Amino acid sequence: MLDIQLLRKDAALVAERLAARGFVFDVAYFEELEGARKVFQTRTQEAQAKRNTLSKQIGMLKGKGEDTMAVMAEVAGLGDELKDLENRLSELQAELNDFLMGVPNLPHESVAVGKDETANVEVSRWGTPKTFDFTVRDHVDLGEGLGQLDFAAAVKITGSRFSVMKGGLARLHRALAQFMLDVHTAEHGYTEVYVPYLVNADSLRGTGNLPKFEEDLFQVPRPDAEKLYLIPTAEVPVTNLLRDEIVAAESLPLKFVAHTPCFRSEAGSYGRDTRGMIRQHQFDKVELVQMVKPEDSYAALEALTGHAETILQKLGLPYRKMALCSGDMGFSSAKTYDLEVWLPAQNTYREISSCSNFEAFQARRMQARFKVGQGKPELLHTLNGSGLAVGRTLVAILENYQNADGSVTVPEALRPWMGGLERLTAA
RNA sequence: GGAGAGGUGGCAGAGUGGUCGAAUGUACCUGACUCGAAAUCAGGCGUGAGCGCAAGUUCACCGUGGGUUCGAAUCCCACCCUCUCCGCCA
Secondary structure (H helix, E strand, O other): OEEEEEEEEHHHHHHHHHHHOOOOOHHHHHHHHHHHHHHHHHHHHHHHHHHHHHHHHHHHHHHHHHHHHHHHHHHHOHHHHHHHHHHHHHHHHHHHHHHHHOOOOOOOOOOOOOOHHHEEEEEEEEOOOOOOOOOOOOOOHHHHHHOEHHHHHHHHHOOOOOOOOOOOHHHHHHHHHHHEEEHHHHHHHHEEOOOOEOOOOOHHHHHHOOOHHHHHHOOEOOOOOEEEOOOOOOOHHHHHHHEEEEEHHHOEEEEEEEEEEEOOOHHHHHHOOOOOOOOEEEEEEEEEEEEEOOOHHHHHHHHHHHHHHHHHHOOOOOOEEEEOOHHHHOOHHHHHHEEEEEEEEEEEEEEEEEEEEEOHHHHHHOEEEEEEEOOOOOOOOEEEEEEEEHHHHHHHHHHHHHHOOOOEEHHHHHHHHOOOOEEEEOO
8 A cells, every 4th residue: 555645745746656557546536535535534523522522521510410411412413413424434434445455556766667578677697598409398298208297187186277296296396395495594594484375355455465356366265254365475474474563673674484385366367378387276485575674675675586596596597587667567566576587498588486575565554563662663664575486496497407318307406305316207 | 063261551450331542560761869780769651543834632443343322441232363171183
């Protein structure tokens, strides 16, 4: 959520900055709503103040055993008008809140203005794509060739966009997650957390997934309780650790890493990436989350992105770092870097990590704050990034480390988590 | 799943219709005393929002949402959560 003070001060400027991301901010509608809110809030509070004063008088008179008829008569007339005012005010505030909840974050000034991914800016490149002296296979052919990746089984058990892994491949998948967790905790100073995979609506509102993106989520209705949602990313439960909390400034920065499955319905994505493990309804991810002081958040974004890059480097996977343009960024983000890994079979780079600074956008929604000494609470800045998407990393390893005979070399960095195994081969 | 108890400020814990945003203790902050510390004493110490240049002032908040009332932490209804015992279970 944006700072309403900023909107009151200069809605036109906000509209201009939001236009850069293709969002139309209706200034006239906002100002009309805000004007009405102001009028009704003032009047409501005046009426409440009057009622409170008179009611207190009644109490005092009764305490002294005096007659209260006159005051009772005076306050009696207030009831209906006050109720109307209160109702109207809460309607207006709800309307204003709904409107603001649907407004995306402002892009940081360093973000390039552009419509879509074609305007993203390549920041850097690491590694050189390997040349193969045989025809490369994609991860589906490789995995099925090994007899360790089975989409047909997943279709039978559940449906499309799920996968079944077996044997060495399943272990490689597990090894990747363990490896990432160990690197981030031991080398980058993150605290490992284990969190629920089902969350309530409040948590999703906090991170900005609701109310706008409900169709991307899997819902779990419960007959006798509030419905829950499967997490689309660990960002949701982990960032919400700080919801409605005020932490001491000395405890910052907070750095958490979590390995969780992620569930995405992505109702709008049918037809895209239908082959293989690139776009699944269920995938594992190791997520990095940081909560920092506002002045530190852009340095933290660079550091956090670097932490994700470290994983790719240790695995020897070529990648490039893209700064997303205004039109390609997520709803809540002020600035995002995507890391794109080289996939030989697609002869292109594909997203494997997305690292964002949300500034105070999420913190404001979830009232996540810090306090210096006895001072006033201030909003934190929140960041997160994939470090990395496990399934896509697995795809990248299969394709980049494939051999002519269809076997796959295990990257050296992973071997300690693979019991020393050097190569995946068909059984 | 069954039976019972309970949710009040950072923590503990009073408060069962009126001057209660809430006693008291503790923690914390400032000051005094002290060479310094401890102890002691004095003061301060919740969150969100409105109006205002400001000083300030008004409103809301006692698990959440409704209701009764001139007035609700207190009464009524629903929900959520926690604890204890029993049952079941990895």
